Amino acid sequence: MQIPCPLCGPRPENEFHCAGQSHILRPSLACTDEAWGEYMFTRENPKGDHAERWRHTFGCGRWFNVLRSTLTHEIKAVYGMTDPRPEVKR
């Protein structure tokens, strides 16, 4: 699989690190244990389009977001770390 790094273009998958589900916001440290546990461990794990974080670890080092299907592995969108998840046509 080739991952399209926003800076370097398509590069082999083993130059990257996948850091799991994106858009997870850390709650205030005054939250309940349950809320903290949810933040630390609970994940969407969709069978389908997944918004996830990738880093070009063995390349430019850039972090970016990817919308990828966990069923077909097709990459549907690449967007900035602080951008919202885009709507894509199925």
Add this chain to the structure above:
Amino acid sequence: MRTRYSAWNLLAAAPDHKDWAPAWRDADPKKKYDVVIIGAGGHGLATAYYLAKNHGVRNVAIVEAGWLGGGNTGRNTTIVRSNYLYSESARLYEFSLKLYEGLSSELNFNIMLSQRGIVTVAHSRHDLDSQSRWANAMRCNGIDAELLDAQQLRSLVPRLNFSKDARFPILGGFIQRRAGSARHDAVAWGYARGASALGVDIVQNCPVTGFVMEGGRVAGVKTPRGEIRAEKVAMAVSGHSTVLAEMAGLRLPVTSYALQAMVSEPIKPVLDTVLLSPAVGAYWSQSDKGEVIIGGALDHFPSYAQRGSYALTQQIVAATLEMFPSFSRLRLLRQWAGIVDVVQDSSPIIGATPVPGLYINCGWGTGGFKAIPVGGWTLAHLLATGRNHELAEPFQLERFATGRLIDEAAAAGIAH
């Protein structure tokens, strides 16, 4: 119809063998059961068997989306072992290994248990020291473990790369001699046959599409063949745990990853133990057919495709050739993957869920096959008595809120 597998029946059924009963009934689902189990993998089938056998609860149906044992149970590398670090895990997996030791006899089905041992290789002073700790922890828990020096390792596994120029020098290792392998399909079929004979209905090609909810409580499952009602519903669908859980409005600390396996062409015996090198991230054994069975680390991005990514396949093959240089001419016959539940502390979840009437067995990561007997035994206990089995007590969903994690990443070998 002959049902018992024995030398006598083999003789008496000859030469046509036409009067053997089917190994399990292909059941039509009734409208209602005491317990419905979702998933006819090893854990689901074992749960149904022990519900009937240990607790006399026979009004049970297992509902399976595909064919029984076609998920991870049919895709693993068949290794069984109990060489875990923490006491809670050691007790759980050792109980399972002991059940495996008696399983062919218990099920009247040859599961081909081969206690050929598992050797974990040490490549550095740090590996040697941490294996000392690991082996001693096992022995403190009453589990067999033996440290090996390079000489002993060489006589056990002569094909290993003992060259002076090896990138990963071999300094020694340790072995659990009672570990080994069992025929994965036979475990599924044995439990299916046993459960079916005791009255459990196994309904295949019948996916669960939703839950029947009554007053906030799970009262059954919805399927293309209609509603099937039950007092209690249990899920044992590793890989798809969050997909099913979501139908009940439940979220889990689980992410699905592909775990690959591959086999070489069959060759004459070259490896008569299981070998694991955590440093290169792969492990090997040889089947009775002569195929070298190769497994490795998890794929590195979430996936529901049962194939894995070629980047990992390359990594596992490279690891194999580093440890066994003489395998470089072998042809790879087949490569595939299962979808495993990865949980942050590499430990399972066996217990009630916050949704009344709904129970779960999930989160086994890369280590579910060895735990089929204990997973079934403990979930059956919970479903029949309403109380956690003491072995399953540490492995509840609550630990993700209380922080009482059981972090088995290291001793799990290949990180779950």
